[in-house]
Amino acid sequence: MGANVEMTTPHILEVRNVSKVFRIGGLIFAAKLTAVDDVSIALRRDSAEIVSIAGESGCGKTTLCRIILRIIEPTKGSVFYDGKDIFRMRGRELRDFRKSVQPIFQNPYEAICPFERVDFYLISTALNYGLAKSKADAIGVVEEALNTVGLDIKYIQGKYSHELSGGELQRSLIARALLSKPRILIADEPVSMIDASLRMGIINLFLDLKEKFNMSTLYITHDLATAYYVSDKIAIMYRGNIVEYGDATKVLEDPLHPYTKILLESIPTPDPYKKWKKEVSLSVLEIKEFEIAGCKFASRCPNAREICREKRPPDLDVESRRVKCWIFADTK
């Protein structure tokens, strides 16, 4: 795999069977950690959509995000943007890729150099991607982008990252990402470090960007309620695998995979009239993590069977979504 696909594919971004294995430890006693295991996901070309990758910490979603951003190389599989293998891109093609696919990271204070002014990043991006020819033009373009995210350029000018609040800084960085008018935004937990009362303001931005500018977003999060609110499609990740992938409303209102079910049951619903009823069983709680054959969730799954512990479950199409679970193999 990995050949350049020259014809127009229906997907603007395609992740095909990507795996990433890390070797940790020294020269002799090294252990293998499979962070991402045979993951395939795609974003449509014809219409903008918001696809969430959701999972608990350690499930591999951040590693996957870095692979898609071409920051880490996968051990197996490929990522295609507009039909071209991103890991074979160089020069011009690579520059266009970075123009069209922009990141937003979790911690805005780490995302820019603390010794640098925030407007430097914005103006530089505008100039470097040819959106303005002079600094004066660049300022105009930057002002527009800042207004889109609800900020005033007069407020941001001359400030360093530590002079802005988390919400303001994250908005500024989203403005920076917007400048080159990307096709896709890759947002890695963009609001988890921001106060809950301010989150919606930023999350609503992603919805606005989809409607107004036809921008797709790959939204990575551990918060299923937020994922439900913002996304069209969702992929639930567990230990490097995508266990369920489909329409967000369907997956989250009517989950199929046992892990998705337990995950949804565990979310503390912010409604005191809808309290948890039964106590979660202890078998579901992990004792220790191991590398195992078979389905990775089998040791905690209330519906596990023999085959789950022995063989890796395949991806099955059930009810217009993809589920990685042996239970649904019978129904086929």
Add this chain to the structure above:
Amino acid sequence: MENSEITKVSNVRAYYKIFGGGEDSRYVRAVDDISFSLYNSEILGIAGESGCGKSTLIKVLYGLVDPPLVLLNGDVIYRIGDEEISIRDRRFKRKVQWKVCSYIPQSSMSVLNPVMRIKDHFFKIIQAHFRDIDERELYEDIEKHVQRLGLPVEALTSFPHQLSGGMRQRVVIALATFLKPRVILADEPTTALDVINQRGVLQLLIRIQREMRNTVVIVTHDMGVHAQTAQRLMVMYAGKIVELASTEEIFKNSYHPYVRILIDSLPFIGDKKRRPSLKGRPPSLLNPPSGCRFHPRCPFAEDACKRGEPPLVEVSYGHYVSCFKWERM
């Protein structure tokens, strides 16, 4: 039903003293004139976001007032039987901490010693408070205790790093509840855990409270956790209490604009309609806004809100609000 007061917090002002590089010392006004009561047999939630002072308040409740934190004003008094002990009392540490009132921090590793086995943690605590204990009997009690909390006995002979995060937090809860304290203070007990373990730990706390009929205070910014666990809920903003009422009242019938917007902005599965968001930036505790601390971000703010601080008034039974315009809501 006995619901007597077990702790009285009166006009507590707890600030952090900081030196701004050679200038006169300035204060971070983390807890600014707070008064409320804790009752027997209840779960109180303390909610609020970054810079509201809830973590500091919990430390004060536990008597952990060490520099740079200073207790400028006010007091916290615990009523144990007929005795009353204040946190300012020199005997507070020995008589109250861990025995009457225990503390569960956010990170289990602040409590657990990485080079000590779990059972030794128990022994160390017991030996600090009691003498002449039969070790074998004690060990049996410990085993029974941890099993009741859902931990395997093997956990006792393990080191902390051999247990997963969720298990460690349960161990910390076991340590904190072994001496059957009347008050358990939990500071973001599940923030570092994944969602499934979070539910396990929270259900454990609820069960403990039900069995021991004691008081549990849970501090967290996660409103979902409060909805599931708290019976009464106190919302803090910029070092002050803005609303205190039963959880149901807070979620369905709140009077304070901040609380209203906060609740309305929470997403949950089942409803995709657009939600509002608060504006502006979190308040500075170094230079809090004048008058009502929330006025710069409040959609209903008026002149009076800038000039005077609204008092905490009881607007219905057990429901307190600190807002000049509460009737408008």
Add this chain to the structure above:
Amino acid sequence: MKKGKTIKLPKEFARFTWRNKGFVIGLSILTILIILAFGASYFSPYDPRRWNTAPRDMPPSWKYPLGTTTLGQDLFWLLTWALRNSLAIGFTGSLTGLAIGALLGFIAGYRGGNLDRAIILVADIFIAIPTLMLIILIGSIIKANLNIGILGVLYGILTWGMPVRNVRSMILSLREREFSYIDIFSGLSTSEIIFRHYFPYIFPWISMAAINRMFGAIGAEVTLAIFGLSAIDEATLGTMLYWALKYQALLRGVYWWILTPTVTLMLLFTSLYLTSVGLNIYLNPRTRLQRTIGGE
């Protein structure tokens, strides 16, 4: 090459010096020594190295502030020349090695791959070489020809290994930080990234290393000179010690002769240390950011 200046420099610096008196003391002494070395030394009325330019074994007096040596040399002017030469060796040794090492470290860290492995291999070889021994060996062979210039450069050439490793590891860790990725996605050029964004992290280390390496360079010079393995006719702090020991100044009661270079060396090293520590507190990115954020 503009750096982002975060606060008004003079006011903050003034505040800093008030709270770090050690730094002020160290810097003052160092300044005095440098003025003696590179200012006063040019005003010497005679070549202080020449014997019998002054009466022998005179204790300190108005005419001869530090006294004279058994060889008939004015200790004060001799000291100024010795300081100049020793400091010159210190600067040369420190900076040549640092320049080579830092440059190669940058390249190795940023480029990676086989170039990185090659540079590291050579650097490790140089690190493994015992510097002082090799210098002593070379000194014992070429003795009087080991003059100031050569000694400084020699030290630099032998010690460029560690700076390579240090700079390389700093660059490696900076490359993994999220702002490096955002820099790339903002279209910044490699030199912009290194000189605008990495520089504030690396510069403090470089200035610290420059000062700290002087200990090694001057120490090497003194060690060689005491054993008579360098150009003993030159005036350096080490050679002063050599001659004073050779003529048994201590036993004969000519205390001012042996004490002058000793005390000067102590003052030099102490002031270097205090300056270096104070500079680190001031420039270290972590404390610097804490200061600016805390002081708002």
